Amino acid sequence: MLSKEYLAVLNPFSDEARKIVEASPALESLPAEIKELAVRRMKWSDKEALVQPDSQSVQAEVLSFYLMCQAIAAVSYPNSREVRFASDATRKTIRYRIYDMFRRGEEELCLEAVRRFVNVVELGSEEGKRLIGREIPRDDVYRIRDMGLQKDGVGTVDDRLLPQYLPKYAVRWVGLAPIMRQRRLELTDLYLLNGWAVITPRDLWHLHAEMLGVETEDYIQSVYERLADAGTPSPLLVDIGSKISSFVPKLPEFRERIGRGVAGRLRPEFFPPCVNISLSGVGSGARNYAVVMLLTPFLSHARAAPPPGAMRIADYITDVSAVTDEIAPLIFDAAERCNPSLFKDQPQEKANVFYHMGFGMTTEPRLGDSGRSKWYGVPNCTKVQMSAPSICKPDDFCRFIKSPLTYYFRKKAERGGAVQEAGK
């Protein structure tokens, strides 16, 4: 039986973990072992993530986690590759640990950790039956199991593995909102009854890890803001942060190669219908969406052609004129063509365009400012259709794609070659 303190290992934001942090020595006096651990933990393989059940190991685990987060905040910015890397590493670590604990019969401790975030009931309990209010049809139980197995690519199942795939718990779906916000969970993928999502143990541990990934990002952001207010961060944090940053994959070569398309001059002849409609100007109901939420990310991503997960446009263009002379004029012209003209009654939207490209609120972007705000991704077709149905007029090519950007790159790849050949 593990002590309550061990909850800190499954959730570094728990009260148990906070107590450890509050009782920790000053940053400079932390043992060298913890400083090393803060860097090393980013590269852990599964088994290395496991923590011995003694107080000293638990404390080292928690302190190194916080040191890692603070160090990253000292050398990067919210939405950076480093932050993404840290949150992914946290997800992986927590997921492995909680699976491991469950397998070793520590289900109660696992549930206690999860309950810090989201309300969980057991389906078989009286409370579970009362809250859900109806029987789950047996066939649905099997379908949920089969879908889980299929998703994980599990062909044969033994008695030890099977219980992980059978619906056993229910969680309030609203408690999962932070994960949905990051689009790491779709509501339509949940089996919902009376406000409760029916899930398997495997789903539960997965959701717990996802939640901690989100919390990690939020925490780094809050530290970043504090450090920005306070001035220069501690040299120790910068030193550790730089070490972490040095091995965060910049842009792995293979990702470059499988990137969605080739950067270069924009080719309007391959734009999807929604972008063409937006470029020709839209009415008052859809103009902000068309200009700021669709055209801005679309044109910037189409021009820069970053790989998935890219954070800063400055990493993919060498000169800011790509933004000021190629991308922005198209957006501004489209805004002018709106009825009524977008910038006439909402002049602040001009700065908002650059904000959505990651330059912060400015009308004079510089490459050095890239990363001040989030570089917004291109909405997928479902989102465009829902947010601005008037600009979603799919053509035949749309049928095969789910994002306006994929449309562009695929059409450019398929037909761009032909055009070039014909022009030879």
Next chain:
Amino acid sequence: MMMRQATPEERKKFYAEEWNKRDVPDFILHTLSLREFGFDLDGTGPSHRYFQFTTLEQLEDFMRHRAPYSAFASVALYERPSMREGWQKAELVFDIDAKDLPVKTCGCPKGQVCEKCLQEAKKVAMEFAETLRSDLGIRKINFVYSGRGFHIRVNDEAVMGLEQNERGQLVNYITGAVIPSDLTMALGYSKIFRERAARTLENLDEGAILNAVKAKQVAARLVAEKNNVLAAIRSGRMEQISGKGIGQTSISRLMETLARLNSEFTDGKVTIDTKRILRLPSSLHSGASMRCMVVKDMEKFSPDEAVPKFVREGR
């Protein structure tokens, strides 16, 4: 159903004689001072924004004196509504506009409204509300007749803090906008999708079906076999129709079209906008000369209840 624009004199008459501050619903009244109000004073658009009323009497005074063309209140609650700052939370809203229903059985063109369109919008609103209750466990659901359709306004604390992405996902869920990974489950989203897809297909004409599947012969078969196709969708057993000259590609195309049309039964833009202003229940929809009002009993509601006195007297 005749819907016409109210004249400035009729608006004045409405706000002087008929509008009653007691008709402002409790869910607005209890949070009055936290909401931003906006007005369209002359029919040119809601350009008068950033109003805050700390008492109902202040609102009453404004309405009686200005007799606005349209009156709106924010779905959001703010610390400083007159500056639209300090966002606290927002009602969850679904807008079902009868004039914009993607599939109509009445034959009246998109952009126009007849009694049948309104009946269909009412049915859709009731279905959505039922899903909000039964699947999503949401309470405190209010219906509002907007003048040309219905608003579902949710004041359940559990969902008022949700942001754009989650609200967008709720639209997908309740409308059936995403084809589920398993069509056959008896409950949950799978069932919602099947019901919505069947309802949409039921009302789809041959032209729309042809548009979806892009092949005349297949479209003709789908129309001839419509009842079987509907039965297959309702049971989630699409293989029941795949042997009848309707190929897998056509079925996929049809399902994609149904999912897309499903999503258009509500204006997703309204739901995901957590700072939106929405027509104030009790006020006059001057474009339709109808009262915007809270509906207590949706089953029994008839738009006739929303006809203002100046229209009834003029009949």
